[in-house]
Amino acid sequence: MTSALQKNRPGAAFPFDNSYVGLPPHFFAAQAPTAVAEPWLIKLNEALAAELGLDVETLRRDGAAIFSGNLVPEGAEPLAMAYAGHQFGGFSPQLGDGRAILLGEVVDRSGKRYDIQLKGAGPTPFSRRGDGRAAIGPVLREYIISEAMFALGIPATRALAAVTTGEPVYREEVLPGAVFTRVAASHIRVGTFQYFAARGDTDGVRALADYVIDRHYPALKEAENPYLALFDAVCERQAALIARWLHVGFIHGVMNTDNMTVSGETIDFGPCAFMDAYDPATVFSSIDQHGRYAYANQPGIGQWNLARLGETLLSLIDAEPDSAVDKANVVIKSYGERFQAHWLAGMREKIGLAREEDSDLDLVQALLSLMQAQGADFTLTFRRLSDLAGDDAAEPEFAASFREPDACGAWLTQWRERLSRDPQTASERAIAMRGVNPAFIPRNHRVEQAIKAAVEDGDFSLFEALLSVLSKPYDDQPGFAAYREPPKPSERVLATFCGT
DSSP: OOOSOEESOTTOOOOBOOOGGGSOGGGEEEOOOOOOSSOEEEEEOHHHHHHTTOOHHHHHHHHHHHHHTSEEOTTOOOEEEOOOEEETTEEESOOOOSSEEEEEEEEOTTSOEEEEEEESBOOOTTOTTOOOBEEHHHHHHHHHHHHHHHHHTOOBOEEEEEEEEEEEEESSSEEEEEEEEEEESOOOBHHHHHHHHTTTOHHHHHHHHHHHHHHHOGGGGGSSSHHHHHHHHHHHHHHHHHHHHHHTTEEOSOOOGGGOBSSOOBOOOSSOEEOSBOOTTOOOBTTOTTOTTOGGGHHHHHHHHHHHHHHHHHHHHOSSHHHHHHHHHHHHHHHHHHHHHHHHHHHHHHTTOOSOOTTHHHHHHHHHHHHHHHTOBHHHHHHHHHHHHHOGGGHHHHHTTSSSGGGGHHHHHHHHHHHTTSOOOHHHHHHHHHTTSOSOOOOHHHHHHHHHHHHHHOOOHHHHHHHHHHTSTTSOOGGGGGGGSOOOGGGOOOOBOOOO
């Protein structure tokens, strides 16, 4: 049992190269993790550790202590970041890392900089009377979903490790405690900018913007107006990111401004879920009582959040207020067109179109309307369409996606007529479609089954199996065909929870 925090023990090999700690002191609070009773390593992402240039052997040996916060590795400069945020439309001027501690940064083998952060590592000055801890369920959920997003090719934070703490956490019930180690291009959010802007701290906003440009958008330093160019670049990345969420049926569930990174990564997987039957009004999050963050609302919420970012940058964009607003409005108004372009390009790929035609949007919308009316599973329908693109014999299976199999006949006629004007062979088209239409997603019921087994029985075999399947989402994996299937009525997950 580790009874006290151990610091700077030799052999904890993280090649830290910390930069955020060099910003002004009011950007963060220095904060060491709080030691736990009996840490146990659930999972180490050895492939990611190797990519980051970490000492895998050391992490195998000391990982439980390091990733629980009991052992702070040499070179770490742990801190809790300050930020604000709009939460379900209401502004909170001070949020910050209430249960997360940034150990430091490493530069990976390709020269990219990443944060190493512990979630559930104890209270910080931003905890707001919380215990700073995490339960095992949310930790496993974030591990599964973040690695699934990575395998799907969607920008997201990554999972480096998960540990149990040997201590309970108290929520609606008593649950086993755990700590999650997250890797991100950075943890700077729209809400980080809002924190300084809300205080009238223009120097703070400028210092943060300069840091973001240096770290994420270095080419913009040569732009005529670097801060306007920064706003434009963040808008572009978010438009592309949210389009990709929609392509796989992902619903974030809590798109507050403190959960939107300026790097363009998906972050914070609390009440998120993947849609089963297609319905644009789908909501899973138990705290989203009015559907603010429903599946189809995500693009608009993205634009709303970005407008809040633009407000923080106005004084940097132009010293003349009206001119600054005009320039920022041009960027924010372009977001809708950008999102639509990214979304439609991805949907063309999903239905096998290699060239653009004006009628493509109508063809896509017709399929989505049919899927909604017929209760078709989002993921399975597109995967079966990929099979049909390469073999007409797969039509009965595709038709079985709909309550009334004959209902898809008219759409298939239009689709085949459209394909006849594209240059791809059937084989080429099917291969391309299988590369964008996953066979496997983190089905909500499968995630919940894995969590339940871990929480109630200490059994992590379902967690491991699910991670294995989701690491190759575009492969058929016949031995795991059951993981492709939608939930039975008795297995349906109707609500997901934040877990804080």
